[in-house]
Amino acid sequence: MENVKLLSPSVLAFVGDGVYGLCTRTKLSFVNRPSGELHKLSVEYVSATAQAKAFEVIAPLLSEEEIDIFKRGRNFHTSRSPKNATNKEYHTATGLETLFGFLYLSGKQERIDQLFEVIWNNSNEEK
Numbered sequence: 001m002e003n004v005k006l007l008s009p010s011v012l013a014f015v016g017d018g019v020y021g022l023c024t025r026t027k028l029s030f031v032n033r034p035s036g037e038l039h040k041l042s043v044e045y046v047s048a049t050a051q052a053k054a055f056e057v058i059a060p061l062l063s064e065e066e067i068d069i070f071k072r073g074r075n076f077h078t079s080r081s082p083k084n085a086t087n088k089e090y091h092t093a094t095g096l097e098t099l100f101g102f103l104y105l106s107g108k109q110e111r112i113d114q115l116f117e118v119i120w121n122n123s124n125e126e127k
Contacts (some may be wrong), residue, residue, distance in 0.1 A: 009076035016101030046083035051093035073098020
């Protein structure tokens with residue numbers, strides 16, 4: 001895509017939600033459990049609360065451009081209200097999804113893999 005920066009944060013978050021979910025499912029595929037268990041595990045990783053924690057882990061690693069993209073998503077006003085998270089967690093998660101959508105549409109798969117590896121390793125240290 002030519003100028004991904006011109007896309008709205010909602011579009012970037014929409015794509016980023018799918019990218020983040022796929023990263024999670026890919027990592028969980030190596031757990032080798034029944035699909036029902038894998039689904040329950042994936043929900044834990046892709047919740048707004050978990051994504052907000054994930055952002056805190058990678059925040060020090062982000063470039064100025066990546067922080068700007070994150071902030072565009074975080075500050076984007078949505079009509080949805082979070083069910084199982086605080087407003088802050090929900091907006092932080094939206095910012096993270098926006099970042100992942102931006103990276104994906106910019107063709108930066110290596111950067112996605114790098115950031116998600118840090119998130120994955122950190123989240124599994126806590127468990």
